[in-house]
Amino acid sequence: MTPHLFTPLRLRDVELRNRIFVSPMCQYSAEDGVPTDWHLVHLGSRAVGGAALVIAEKTAVVPEGRITPACTGLWNDAQARAFARITAFIAAHGAAPGVQLGHAGRKASSSVPWLGGRALTAAEGAWRTVGPSALPFAAGHPQPHALTPEEIEALVERYAEAARRAAVAGFQVVEIHAAHGYLLHQFLSPLSNRRDDEFGGSLENRTRFPLAIARAVREAFPASLPVFVRISATDWVDGGWDLAQSIAFARGLKEAGVDLVDCSSGGAVPDAKVPVAPGYQVPFAAAVRREAGIPTGAVGLITEPEQAERIVAGGEADAVLLARELLRDPYWPLHAASALGVDVPWPKQYLRAKPAAAR
Numbered sequence: 001m002t003p004h005l006f007t008p009l010r011l012r013d014v015e016l017r018n019r020i021f022v023s024p025m026c027q028y029s030a031e032d033g034v035p036t037d038w039h040l041v042h043l044g045s046r047a048v049g050g051a052a053l054v055i056a057e058k059t060a061v062v063p064e065g066r067i068t069p070a071c072t073g074l075w076n077d078a079q080a081r082a083f084a085r086i087t088a089f090i091a092a093h094g095a096a097p098g099v100q101l102g103h104a105g106r107k108a109s110s111s112v113p114w115l116g117g118r119a120l121t122a123a124e125g126a127w128r129t130v131g132p133s134a135l136p137f138a139a140g141h142p143q144p145h146a147l148t149p150e151e152i153e154a155l156v157e158r159y160a161e162a163a164r165r166a167a168v169a170g171f172q173v174v175e176i177h178a179a180h181g182y183l184l185h186q187f188l189s190p191l192s193n194r195r196d197d198e199f200g201g202s203l204e205n206r207t208r209f210p211l212a213i214a215r216a217v218r219e220a221f222p223a224s225l226p227v228f229v230r231i232s233a234t235d236w237v238d239g240g241w242d243l244a245q246s247i248a249f250a251r252g253l254k255e256a257g258v259d260l261v262d263c264s265s266g267g268a269v270p271d272a273k274v275p276v277a278p279g280y281q282v283p284f285a286a287a288v289r290r291e292a293g294i295p296t297g298a299v300g301l302i303t304e305p306e307q308a309e310r311i312v313a314g315g316e317a318d319a320v321l322l323a324r325e326l327l328r329d330p331y332w333p334l335h336a337a338s339a340l341g342v343d344v345p346w347p348k349q350y351l352r353a354k355p356a357a358a359r
């Protein structure tokens with residue numbers, strides 16, 4: 001019997017060859033938001049390595065939505081053209097290309113991690129950050145401009161435009177980033193959203209902007225292609241965003257036509273105590289799947305083939321997303337297939353290296 005991890009998954013008209021997705025990972029290697037050869041090789045290697053879906057990093061819908069000056073964007077056609085070369089390569093190697101659309105909000109205007117990941121200075125080209133409220137992320141971070149209702153409305157359209165460009169660029173999946181303390185999560189979490197208008201206060205009000213984006217992206221992206229949303233299922237802080245609110249939000253996302261909720265956690269505030277351990281976020285994917293009745297993805301310290309198989313076989317999630325383990329080993333899906341005793345096609349160029357048992 002084929003292991004569950006290697007059973008294809010169909011979402012709308014997209015057939016994914018297994019349940020292993022490349023989790024979006026910023027590479028901080030773009031120029032003016034345009035992906036480079038690094039992205040072609042990085043993302044392309046993981047398609048060659050056997051993943052079913054390769055999700056490109058958080059890609060900004062407007063320039064000021066970048067975390068760093070080296071983040072990718074989809075606010076212009078040059079960016080879409082550069083991505084088109086990459087999506088064609090990914091698709092030619094049997095994987096579906098996806099992209100995560102986002103806006104960093106009050107966490108924007110930072111330096112790349114290897115230069116400290118701190119707030120940029122004016123001399124380094126800092127820009128004005130935005131958020132639901134004029135509350136900085138942490139000491140040393142700039143005070144964001146609280147978005148006006150008109151600015152919020154305009155941003156919904158920017159997400160839709162980026163989704164249209166993503167389709168033109170050949171992406172088959174769009175994931176909306178509503179996690180990790182970036183703009184949409186900033187609206188969801190009472191820790192960062194202190195508004196007293198229709199975008200703050202009640203759960204209904206805090207979810208209004210993210211749900212409007214989900215509907216607009218769903219409308220803008222072809223009906224044959226799936227839309228995902230990544231959430232932080234909890235802030236890990238009393239009085240913050242939590243699993244119960246995530247389940248209610250996921251029900252709204254389902255109604256908006258979203259196809260899968262990718263369940264991460266944390267990032268809203270710098271001092272949360274996160275009980276990091278293998279598979280520690282899997283219970284969130286399981287609860288959202290069960291309670292909201294929507295397909296989910298599990299992510300976070302999933303590194304072993306048997307562990308991934310158990311998650312999918314046990315109905316905790318429909319797919320697993322791997323990040324750091326796929327940086328260590330881009331061929332993890334091919335190795336996992338061997339470990340679980342299933343024969344999957346290898347790239348013909350690499351056939352002479354395929355283990356005999358899996359040949």
Ligand SMILES: Cc1cc2nc3c(=O)[nH]c(=O)nc-3n(C[C@H](O)[C@H](O)[C@H](O)COP(=O)(O)O)c2cc1C
Nearest residue numbers: 023024025026057058299300301302322323324325
């Ligand atoms: C280098 C790097 C860049 C990341 N960039 C993003 C990103 O762009 N969007 C996102 O949602 N998560 C991002 N993450 C988080 C991962 O997608 C993933 O959720 C997290 O690393 C936990 O999974 P892992 O234990 O398999 O690494 C990044 C992680 C790493 C290591």
